[in-house]
Amino acid sequence: MKQQNQPHRNLLFWWLVFILLVAIVIYLAFKLTGHENVLQKSQPGLYSIVKFDDGDTITVDMNGSIEIVRFIGVDTPETHHPDRPVECYGSEATDYTKNLIGKQKVRLQADLLDTNRDRYGRLLRYVYLPDGTLVEAKLITEGYGFAYTYFPFEKASQFKAYERQAMTAGRGLWTACQVKVEANGSKHTNPTN
Numbered sequence: 001m002k003q004q005n006q007p008h009r010n011l012l013f014w015w016l017v018f019i020l021l022v023a024i025v026i027y028l029a030f031k032l033t034g035h036e037n038v039l040q041k042s043q044p045g046l047y048s049i050v051k052f053d054d055g056d057t058i059t060v061d062m063n064g065s066i067e068i069v070r071f072i073g074v075d076t077p078e079t080h081h082p083d084r085p086v087e088c089y090g091s092e093a094t095d096y097t098k099n100l101i102g103k104q105k106v107r108l109q110a111d112l113l114d115t116n117r118d119r120y121g122r123l124l125r126y127v128y129l130p131d132g133t134l135v136e137a138k139l140i141t142e143g144y145g146f147a148y149t150y151f152p153f154e155k156a157s158q159f160k161a162y163e164r165q166a167m168t169a170g171r172g173l174w175t176a177c178q179v180k181v182e183a184n185g186s187k188h189t190n191p192t193n
Contacts, residue, residue: 143172
């Protein structure tokens with residue numbers, strides 16, 4: 001009987017060796033190509049809000065490192081831009097973001113198609129509430145911001161659809177403001193003054 005079990009043990013042993021080798025190869029492939037950094041920046045923890053800068057920008061405490069985070073794929077009317085006046089629905093968008101997030105911590109997620117930082121050095125991230133709500137999606141669907149699709153990102157087609165729905169339904173800034181589309185496709189609302 002012992003000899004009959006021996007081939008089964010050998011087969012099990014070699015299967016385990018094979019699985020271990022495959023796992024090592026996958027690990028080394030990620031290590032050598034730098035994908036472990038992508039995975040780490042895509043799956044961070046929950047972070048506290050230090051400040052609400054405006055409707056599409058927050059400052060967070062990332063374990064002792066203070067970072068300004070620009071939401072990926074959404075552009076809310078301006079409230080603090082150095083070259084633009086305060087725009088219609090800018091204050092409302094800021095208040096909406098503050099009320100939506102409140103005192104909750106947020107989960108930040110990078111986008112593999114987008115850059116890590118914008119030209120101002122701000123982190124570019126999707127912002128999720130602990131219950132899984134995507135803040136950018138809420139801002140666009142409720143009419144507090146535009147889909148910002150000038151740079152590639154994974155959710156671009158979804159965000160464009162959210163914008164069309166909000167515009168068709170006349171939500172938020174789509175009814176309250178005059179929306180101007182620039183030659184480059186960017187959208188702005190009328191100044192408040």
